[in-house]
Amino acid sequence: MTSAIACANANVALAKYWGKRDEALNLPATGSISVTLAGLETVARVAFIPDLPTDLVTFAGELAPPGEAGRLSRFVDLVRGQARTRARATVDIRSNFPVAAGLASSASTYAALARAATAAAGLPVSDTELSILARRGSGSACRSIFGGFVEWLRGTAADGSDSYAVPVAPADHWNVAVAVAVTARGPKAVGSREGMARAAELSRYYPAWVASQPADLDAIRQGIRDRDLALVGTTAEQNCLAMHAVALTAQPPLLYWNAATLAVMHRVRALREDGVDAYFTIDAGPQVKVLCPRPQRDAVAAALRAVEGVVDVLLSGPGEGVHLMEAT
Numbered sequence: 001m002t003s004a005i006a007c008a009n010a011n012v013a014l015a016k017y018w019g020k021r022d023e024a025l026n027l028p029a030t031g032s033i034s035v036t037l038a039g040l041e042t043v044a045r046v047a048f049i050p051d052l053p054t055d056l057v058t059f060a061g062e063l064a065p066p067g068e069a070g071r072l073s074r075f076v077d078l079v080r081g082q083a084r085t086r087a088r089a090t091v092d093i094r095s096n097f098p099v100a101a102g103l104a105s106s107a108s109t110y111a112a113l114a115r116a117a118t119a120a121a122g123l124p125v126s127d128t129e130l131s132i133l134a135r136r137g138s139g140s141a142c143r144s145i146f147g148g149f150v151e152w153l154r155g156t157a158a159d160g161s162d163s164y165a166v167p168v169a170p171a172d173h174w175n176v177a178v179a180v181a182v183t184a185r186g187p188k189a190v191g192s193r194e195g196m197a198r199a200a201e202l203s204r205y206y207p208a209w210v211a212s213q214p215a216d217l218d219a220i221r222q223g224i225r226d227r228d229l230a231l232v233g234t235t236a237e238q239n240c241l242a243m244h245a246v247a248l249t250a251q252p253p254l255l256y257w258n259a260a261t262l263a264v265m266h267r268v269r270a271l272r273e274d275g276v277d278a279y280f281t282i283d284a285g286p287q288v289k290v291l292c293p294r295p296q297r298d299a300v301a302a303a304l305r306a307v308e309g310v311v312d313v314l315l316s317g318p319g320e321g322v323h324l325m326e327a328t
């Protein structure tokens with residue numbers, strides 16, 4: 001095999017990954033649980049070409065900026081190391097959701113790239129090995145290997161061999177939806193890598209965040225199994241606010257929200273008072289993801305669209321894990 005194409009969905013964490021126990025290997029300080037998002041996908045194409053002098057990395061056919069090209073190329077080095085090849089590669093990454101809108105694409109990018117690059121290199125890998133590999137590119141990418149509801153195990157081994165994602169429940173287990181309220185376009189000011197390093201070192205609340213995560217993981221895991229939206233939603237909201245409390249108390253503080261982010265949070269709480277089972281979560285950026293029962297998703301999306309400052313609402317729900325589209 002010398003070339004392959006793979007597709008992976010983004011994911012959103014209900015119990016967040018925020019802080020590392022090993023920076024170089026992307027080993028998390030705590031476990032996390034996410035839902036893989038249908039339709040928010042990245043396609044990675046990789047071809048190993050013997051005489052190519054350097055990797056050629058493109059985003060939807062356009063030459064990638066040097067920093068990002070270097071990071072993707074160093075990730076392909078991991079695959080080259082495992083496959084014992086020195087061949088350089090062409091790598092093309094394209095996402096169908098607006099990356100410029102500041103929606104995290106690193107999870108779907110590194111999950112798709114891990115699958116495509118190993119297939120193109122002819123390297124046989126299990127889903128667990130793929131999850132460990134994707135984690136090296138971006139921590140949250142290890143969860144996008146699997147569909148539905150997914151837990152990333154913290155692990156204790158120094159080499160990261162026991163820190164990978166496992167399925168909690170498949171995509172069709174639970175009829176829920178995720179509405180993504182886009183409140184700003186353009187890349188976020190402080191990326192998650194720098195953000196979590198700053199927060200871990202410099203927030204006085206970081207030890208409390210780490211200590212409280214196991215109870216949230218237990219509640220969310222159980223809530224998913226029981227299809228208990230109130231339990232999952234309430235815990236996910238608290239977990240998100242705790243993560244942002246850690247970010248807010250870093251030095252200098254990380255304030256990821258804009259006015260519309262806050263307006264959407266208030267709107268979601270008002271929806272709940274009106275009897276709609278909607279719950280928000282927010283990652284290291286200003287967009288708000290809202291979890292609700294699938295039959296209520298159009299009403300929730302309409303309510304979010306009406307909030308001042310919301311520029312778009314994308315509709316999603318539990319989706320499938322990474323898959324190979326082509327290998328030749």
Ligand code: PMV
Nearest residue numbers: 013016017139140192283284
């Ligand atoms: O995988 P990274 O390094 O992009 O970090 C993701 C961090 C959050 O999105 C804020 C939380 C999470 O668990 O996805």
